[in-house]
Amino acid sequence: MGDSQYGICPYDSSHRILLFRMPVHIIKCARNYKGPPLEICKYNATHRIKADLMEQHLEECADYKKFHEYELLQKAFQVRKSPPRSE
Template sequence: MSNYEFGICPYNPDHRIMLFRMPKHIVKCEKNYRGPPLKICKYNATHRVLDMEEHLKECSYYLRSIDNRNVQIALTTRIPPIQENGYDVSTPL
């Protein structure tokens, strides 16, 4: 057997794919999918799920990011953008 890790295709559970090939496979398999729309995890785009809240409870990429001390410091020290004339300067008009 190979040394590669395998994952299950979110669009067809009968598809067992090597993880390094998953992004390309998902693009192809998504075209033929006829079920309810799946949401894309913003921490790993190969994660496609129906219920994002439930997914984030188990998503190792999300859990790793919230445990990262540097991320926590950045989130707590974030300064909101300065507004001029009632408009947010960080967004273009």
């Protein structure tokens, strides 16, 4: 078991939480949270970011990258699947 199993709670950076428990923890922590409102990342519900930092987050969000890489792969695949032009 390595350190990579843990993530930092977006509501309190002193909380180190097992990643598989993060979704449950975040819901509990959000209820007690008193700071500025955080937005939920569209690509991973356990990412909570201040609205003005969301753009910056997406630049480094691994799930955002995964999502768009998949989309690009699908597009490339579709292009390859289309029949060759008969001229």
